[in-house]
Amino acid sequence: MPLKNRAMILGGIDAGKTTLKEALFGRERQPKKIKTQSLIYEDWIVDTPGEYTENPLHYRSIMATSLEITHVLFVQDATNEKTIFAPGFSLGINKLPIGIVTKADASEANIERAIHLLKKAIVKGPIVITSAYTEEGIDVIPPLVECQSIDEMREYVTKNPSENLIFYENAKT
Numbered sequence: 001m002p003l004k005n006r007a008m009i010l011g012g013i014d015a016g017k018t019t020l021k022e023a024l025f026g027r028e029r030q031p032k033k034i035k036t037q038s039l040i041y042e043d044w045i046v047d048t049p050g051e052y053t054e055n056p057l058h059y060r061s062i063m064a065t066s067l068e069i070t071h072v073l074f075v076q077d078a079t080n081e082k083t084i085f086a087p088g089f090s091l092g093i094n095k096l097p098i099g100i101v102t103k104a105d106a107s108e109a110n111i112e113r114a115i116h117l118l119k120k121a122i123v124k125g126p127i128v129i130t131s132a133y134t135e136e137g138i139d140v141i142p143p144l145v146e147c148q149s150i151d152e153m154r155e156y157v158t159k160n161p162s163e164n165l166i167f168y169e170n171a172k173t
């Protein structure tokens with residue numbers, strides 16, 4: 001990872017943010033779920049409580065934390081028919097966006113729906129389909145966080161074709 005690159009994970013309560021972080025560090029999932037109560041800085045990742053994204057009262061904290069990061073991972077649970085991201089949510093944070101679909105392994109997962117919800121949130125950027133349980137898609141996240149620009153991320157997606165990785169660009173922008 002280039003020295004200063006760091007990603008903040010945003011998403012609703014129970015979206016799978018902390019389990020994603022653990023998977024990115026190659027760790028087994030915790031047998032007991034532990035609720036994330038505050039910002040957790042670990043190596044190149046900043047994990048956040050779901051309340052941060054769900055409650056606008058915390059937006060100041062998100063904005064303050066965004067000064068210390070280069071990328072935002074917008075996490076959408078594939079088993080959740082709802083999103084907590086307002087349309088264009090990522091445009092409010094001037095950092096490189098990466099959409100992450102979590103829980104792709106779940107029997108009730110609807111990956112197309114999750115991708116659709118992320119497209120509205122991130123407007124433009126890579127979208128990765130992942131499962132922390134099967135580890136699918138996890139390995140493409142670090143190289144995306146190593147990219148220094150949206151163009152570099154697009155190039156990475158083009159050069160590394162995978163069914164877990166797409167680059168979304170709104171035709172109108």
Ligand SMILES: Nc1nc2c(ncn2[C@@H]2O[C@H](COP(=O)(O)OP(=O)(O)O)[C@@H](O)[C@H]2O)c(=O)[nH]1
Pocket residue numbers: 011012013014015016017018019020033034036050102103104105106130131132133134
């Ligand atoms: N099936 C499945 N469940 C997951 C996955 N990742 C997380 N979960 C479950 O989703 C719940 C919330 O996970 P957690 O990481 O704590 O969510 P957070 O609140 O966003 O940090 C837990 O019960 C996890 O076991 C996954 O990849 N697949």
Ligand SMILES: [Mg+2]
Pocket residue numbers: 017018019034035036048049050
């Ligand atoms: Mg958590």
